[in-house]
Amino acid sequence: MQVKNYIKENEQRFYDELFSLIRIPSISAKSEHKQDMIRCAERWKELLEAAGVDKCQIMPTEGNPIVYAEKMVAGATRTVLVYGHYDVMPAEPLELWDSEPFEPVIKDNKIWARGADDDKGQSFMQLKAFEYLVSNQELKANVKFILEGEEEIGSPSLDKFLRDNVELLKSDVILVSDTSMIGKDTPSLTTGLRGLAYWQIKVTGPNRDLHSGHFGGAVANPINELSKIIAQMVDENGRITIPHFYDDVVDMSAEERASYASIPFNEEEYKKLIDIPDVKGEAGYSTLERNSCRPSFDVCGIWGGYQGEGSKTVIPSIAEAKVSTRLVANQDYQKVSQMFVDYVAQIAPKGVKVEVTPMHGGQAYLCPTDHFAYRAAEAGFEKAFGKKPAAVRRGGSIPIIATFEKILGVKTILMGFGLEEDAIHSPNENFDLDIFHKGIEAIVEFYKNLK
């Protein structure tokens, strides 16, 4: 049977099953939902078993359990590890929802509910594609599933779980449906994510706030000096000045740049949306390239001295800032973190004491478009959506993707089907049914094209 027909014939059952997952308020951020987490994991186990896995187990962690399942296929040359998460974000503010967040409704050809997209809806598509292939006896690869229950709170138990189960999770590629596409008519695959390095800088001048009349001009002012340090970090071409910062950056290929140039993007609308007079960034790159394929340097917070009403004439004792860079492949965040510490020490002005405290960080991720599984995903999208998907990197960070590569040693294919308007993490989360159907088809085609 064709996948399209299979979906049509089973459509109501698919919704019923997905809704049974959605109706469990598996909110990992709230401890009162501890039992819901277990119920949701158990429901996943039932559905996985019904879909045709050989074995399935709910594996405890220090936090919420992880559901593991597998189907081994005789003669298979590839093993795919599917990752998803069964936990969801809280639904607040509840008054902004047009329907009950945990009682899904279908309206305007969309499912409306918390988790409809992120990630119950998307994970469920993986399950249904698997089910079709099993029932149609077309599955040629081994498939392993892990579904975690702590993604929305930063996956605190995942790292240990991966390290403890390297053998169990052995695979050739990881497949994740938890990201988004450029648009409904612009299918895309996420090929990269940015990394992050973050620091706090503290500039200490005099041991107390000084009268700016009595001392002004003779004593270094911590805010002036902090501003100078920050101002030096990015040059007039928008390039970060930390020595060797770009050494490990994988520059965009001509092919990737051509692909980016073809992405529909209206800069005027972009500026209007966030109400800025102009875009600004690294010379020689477009806005889409700047916010995903190139590193950035942003001060996230700054404070010092008098911040109240009116004027107070003071040289403050202390000024502080939180600063961060988004990194790209193959920058190592720990190496960059140290570079920054060294650079600030080198340029630190003499009249003040400058301390830099590295905060959290994460590695960037990049999937080559000639990866065997990327090619399969591309073929899957093309078949299902009728268009070759754009290969795009995303500016944000999903730390677990880099963790997978580090611990399990394999690349992840980010085969996400979300849309910007799906309102994940917000009231009225929704998921488009056309995409739901096409996505299942795309995943089926992924497996069929796996070489």
Add this chain to the structure above:
Amino acid sequence: MQVKNYIKENEQRFYDELFSLIRIPSISAKSEHKQDMIRCAERWKELLEAAGVDKCQIMPTEGNPIVYAEKMVAGATRTVLVYGHYDVMPAEPLELWDSEPFEPVIKDNKIWARGADDDKGQSFMQLKAFEYLVSNQELKANVKFILEGEEEIGSPSLDKFLRDNVELLKSDVILVSDTSMIGKDTPSLTTGLRGLAYWQIKVTGPNRDLHSGHFGGAVANPINELSKIIAQMVDENGRITIPHFYDDVVDMSAEERASYASIPFNEEEYKKLIDIPDVKGEAGYSTLERNSCRPSFDVCGIWGGYQGEGSKTVIPSIAEAKVSTRLVANQDYQKVSQMFVDYVAQIAPKGVKVEVTPMHGGQAYLCPTDHFAYRAAEAGFEKAFGKKPAAVRRGGSIPIIATFEKILGVKTILMGFGLEEDAIHSPNENFDLDIFHKGIEAIVEFYKNLK
């Protein structure tokens, strides 16, 4: 009778009279002391009349009254207007006082009380010098007194009082004892005060805080941009870069610089006192010159973005700073204020909106050392302290001094006798009795040397 003998003979009465002023808690900042203000003005009137003025009146203002008195001398060629203030700062924190703030005690050859120096003690010295000259029939100049009751709250009624009484206050010079000397063994006269211009800068980027992953690198960050604006204001030589900023600056004369070079100053102790690794300022000038004779640019406060614990990856919508310059003669603060507004507009980066709001300001003051009254004051100090006083400018601002010059058209001689250790505005304010005696003598000699 010699002034020294006169002081010795009348010492106890002097203390009794001064203490009667000090015992009135004339705290202008607190409305519950309204009656004390009037009592203190009345007590001044009694003392002025007893000292020999021709007439004295308590003149109402919208705030606390101003005491006016005068003594006209037949054949006088000069008129001196003595300014002082009868209000004091609040005494809090009371628990840090070793004695009652409004019950003066003499200990270790000092008077301990709120107002012992600032400005009851110092104004009273003016009164006693005048009294001696009258009683000894040596007064050759007309003398006018004004004592205001709002100096510690910014003299809100003085401006109008001066404008309304230009004729009454007509004089050749104003004499004020309300500043300090370099040290007990280093008498000095204050020849200059710095002016002030103050602004608030607001840099607005996107209309809301943005995810630094999704937008970082493509959108101007208000904190980065504000830092750049600030960093550009002072160059590597410590010179302020605002175009034409120095055009009206009266540079120090070779004579003044030589005088400064001879002032005892221990830079290591200065650094140690405020615990800074090094001093910093305009190239080519010493620390003492930098903090009094040269302009300065200080950020007094800055804020924007995330200032809490940990890290938040955000491009803030807004960043703000309070910035100020200390000005020197003959910079006009309103002109400089506009220069800054224009300069920021000129260098404002394109991706953000930059607004500058001028706040309060004040003019600098400079008294030439060849002024007839300065020469008289110098001679007075030399006679009383046995040393030619150093001519020094002060880094702070006393706006009323510039106001006197603007409205009344005459220079002010800042014949102050305070010491750094007098702890004015702080607990345990005190005033040295040796200086109290020598100061009266110095003022007497001032009048005698007036040409």
